[in-house]
Amino acid sequence: MKFKITSAFIALAIVGGCATKVAPPRAQANACAILDERSKWERPVFASASQWGVSPGTILAFMKQESGFRQGARPIDDNGNRRSSAFGYSQALDGTWSQYERARGAARRDRFEDAADFIGWYLDHISRLTQISKQDARNLYLAYHEGPAGYRRATYSNKPWLLDVANRVGSQASIYDGQLRGCEARKMRRFEILASGQR
Numbered sequence: 151m152k153f154k155i156t157s158a159f160i161a162l163a164i165v166g167g168c169a170t171k172v173a174p175p176r177a178q179a180n181a182c183a184i185l186d187e188r189s190k191w192e193r194p195v196f197a198s199a200s201q202w203g204v205s206p207g208t209i210l211a212f213m214k215q216e217s218g219f220r221q222g223a224r225p226i227d228d229n230g231n232r233r234s235s236a237f238g239y240s241q242a243l244d245g246t247w248s249q250y251e252r253a254r255g256a257a258r259r260d261r262f263e264d265a266a267d268f269i270g271w272y273l274d275h276i277s278r279l280t281q282i283s284k285q286d287a288r289n290l291y292l293a294y295h296e297g298p299a300g301y302r303r304a305t306y307s308n309k310p311w312l313l314d315v316a317n318r319v320g321s322q323a324s325i326y327d328g329q330l331r332g333c334e335a336r337k338m339r340r341f342e343i344l345a346s347g348q349r
Contacts, residue, residue, distance in 0.1 A: 172262070174219035181210055181326035182333040184219070194263040202270030207326030208287045209269050212294065215319050216241035221260045239265035246272065276301075288320030 177183035185192040199206040217223035217239050225233040225241070235244040238259030242250070250268050251257055257264035273290050276282060279298040282289045293301035295312060306312050 172221050174221075178214055178219065181207060181329045184210065188262075191262055191266070194266040198266045198270035201267075202274040202284075204270050204273045204284045204290075205287075205323065205327050206330055207328075208273070208284075208290070208323040209266055210326050211287060211319050211323035212269050212273075212291065213239050213265065214322060215291070215315065221262075240268050240272075242268055242272075286320075287323035288316045291316045291319040 172188070175184045175187045177187065185195070195206045195209050198204075198209055213219055216236075219239065221239060223238065223241065225236050236242065239262055240259065242259055242265075247257075247259060247268070250271055254267065254271060257268070259265060259268075272294065273284060276290060276293045276298050277284050280289075280293055280301055282293060282301075284290070289301075292306045292312065295316075296305050300306070306316070
């Protein structure tokens with residue numbers, strides 16, 4: 151009897167563990183729809199935007215490009231092998247995430263709140279090192295992908311595919327911000343209050 155109870159408990163624990171995974175939002179073309187579907191994401195997105203001086207649309211656009219809002223995203227090649235240590239919503243590398251934890255404390259790449267804060271923190275870091283404007287999502291993305299040192303060396307210049315991706319991220323950030331400004335009064339008030347405090 152004890153064995154059966156233990157087996158049942160383990161089965162429930164496995165099911166419960168799977169249930170904690172957060173599926174990506176169904177409608178990813180509209181920022182308001184994303185935050186309506188995942189209401190717990192709204193606060194960390196706007197909090198990060200306010201603290202680090204980047205727009206909420208930029209944070210969401212980076213997540214959309216990097217992971218498709220998938221909690222456990224990992225870069226896999228055609229043979230099923232990992233291409234890098236990137237993981238989670240922000241696709242932060244092990245080394246960069248370690249820098250973030252030294253600055254901000256223990257965090258998890260598969261936790262949305264931490265990933266949103268990481269993106270704001272890293273874009274602030276990039277902006278200070280490269281002088282890229284925090285409103286320039288396109289060039290921020292190039293430096294996010296190549297690293298600040300790589301951006302300064304223009305390592306992206308011989309990567310036309312990356313330039314295309316950066317253009318898309320810049321456009322997506324503008325679209326998301328426009329949608330957020332046009333949302334229902336609750337989101338619009340919040341956006342205006344936080345936007346007024348951006349650096």
